[in-house]
Each structure stands twice: as C-alpha cells, then as structure tokens.
Amino acid sequence: MKRLKITNDHGFIIRKLQKEERKIKEALLHQRVTAVRLIMEGYLGEEIVSMLNIHRQSMLTYVSLFNDGGFEKLLDKKVPQESTTWKTPFLTAEQQMKLKQMIVTSTPFDERFGMAASWDTRIVRAYLQEHYVISMTRMGVYKMLRRIGLSYTRPTYILAKGNEQQ
Incomplete structure (x- = not known):
C-alpha cells in the first residue's frame, strides 16, 4: 500500500482532531477520525489497517472523504461512496x-x-x-x-x- 497523504487539512491539526475524536460517541465515526488522525501523525496505511482492524479500502475512503470535504464530509453518513453504488434491479x-x-x-x-x-x-x-x-x-x-x-x-x-x- 502506498503512503497515504492528507492533501488538504482544512485547518485541522493533530491536537484539534484528537479533541473532536473524544467528543464522538458513535464507534464508526470515531474510527474514521482516528484513521485520519493517524495518517496525519505519519503512520503507514498498513499499520493503521492492522491497528484499527479495518479494510484497506475503508482506510482509503476515509482519507479521500477528508481530503475532499474536510471533517464534515468525513462524518457525513449520507455521502455515497463510489464502490457501494446499488445495482439496478433485474425486474421492474x-x-x-x-x-x-x-x-x-x-x-x-x-x-x-x-x-x-x-x-x-x-x-x-x-x-x-x-x-x-x-x-x-x-x-x-x-x-x-x-x-x-x-x-x-x-x-x-x-x-x-x-x-x-x-
């Protein structure tokens, strides 16, 4: 896995992400913020995947969401992900x-x-x-x-x- 980068931090520093991370009660959203924070701290994607026990594609998605839209988009559950588009049904x-x-x-x-x-x-x-x-x-x-x-x-x-x- 190539080294992941946060290309746009949207004004967030590691300490600010840690504070926001502590406020989040929902496990999935907490995991997303943790993954982005660890990337900012310099960890490799492989290390984060094994630490958080998540799939590498999820890791890539979290970083992409944060780079595109910042903290709000990272926490937005309504954001459609390209890999989870629904197939059209066989029957009308x-x-x-x-x-x-x-x-x-x-x-x-x-x-x-x-x-x-x-x-x-x-x-x-x-x-x-x-x-x-x-x-x-x-x-x-x-x-x-x-x-x-x-x-x-x-x-x-x-x-x-x-x-x-x-």
Missing part, C-alpha cells in the same frame, strides 16, 4: 408485483411450470429465465422475494376427507 417494480401476485395466487402446476405444488427459489429462478430471460442466482431470487414481502415456509397440506379427531 411492475414485474416484481406481477411475480408476487402470481406466486401468492397460483402454484407452478397452475402456471404450467412443472408438477410442483409450491414455489421455491429453484422454480422461480427457472420461471424468470424462461419468461423474462433473466439469469439470477438462487440467493439473488431469495433476496428479491424477501424485498417484495415474500418468505419461504413449508407448504401445509390439509386433507379434504380427513377425520378431524385423528
């Missing part, structure tokens, strides 16, 4: 609602999609591949279903002609 909101409605109201057999009596991620994944030409992992399908308000439970079967006492 309308398609997701249609999928949810279909799963809730029908079975794979009703949709002429196999002999299964209940939906699972494997079947939903194959359905998406066939109808929307979308390839998703089973975990991706699981997470999408959770986002739209569905969760997996084992199907319960009720016998139509059963003795209630047994």
Whole structure:
C-alpha cells in the first residue's frame, strides 16, 4: 500500500482532531477520525489497517472523504461512496408485483411450470429465465422475494376427507 497523504487539512491539526475524536460517541465515526488522525501523525496505511482492524479500502475512503470535504464530509453518513453504488434491479417494480401476485395466487402446476405444488427459489429462478430471460442466482431470487414481502415456509397440506379427531 502506498503512503497515504492528507492533501488538504482544512485547518485541522493533530491536537484539534484528537479533541473532536473524544467528543464522538458513535464507534464508526470515531474510527474514521482516528484513521485520519493517524495518517496525519505519519503512520503507514498498513499499520493503521492492522491497528484499527479495518479494510484497506475503508482506510482509503476515509482519507479521500477528508481530503475532499474536510471533517464534515468525513462524518457525513449520507455521502455515497463510489464502490457501494446499488445495482439496478433485474425486474421492474411492475414485474416484481406481477411475480408476487402470481406466486401468492397460483402454484407452478397452475402456471404450467412443472408438477410442483409450491414455489421455491429453484422454480422461480427457472420461471424468470424462461419468461423474462433473466439469469439470477438462487440467493439473488431469495433476496428479491424477501424485498417484495415474500418468505419461504413449508407448504401445509390439509386433507379434504380427513377425520378431524385423528
């Protein structure tokens, strides 16, 4: 890791950062200020990463935030980071609602999609591949279903002609 530098200290000296660091109660924000202060003190990035037990990319992000916008930007949690941009969903909101409605109201057999009596991620994944030409992992399908308000439970079967006492 190359030596990190604070290119713009925004009027902060090491002692002033230490005072601000003591005031911060939230651990993540405290860690950010500590990382920047240690860089200003001359520590190497590798040393700071091992001392604070953080990822090196986090260290680079903290220094970049401080260099760009100073103390306020370093403490701002709403700052989008380039590496954490959200991917666009595979299905539009309308398609997701249609999928949810279909799963809730029908079975794979009703949709002429196999002999299964209940939906699972494997079947939903194959359905998406066939109808929307979308390839998703089973975990991706699981997470999408959770986002739209569905969760997996084992199907319960009720016998139509059963003795209630047994």
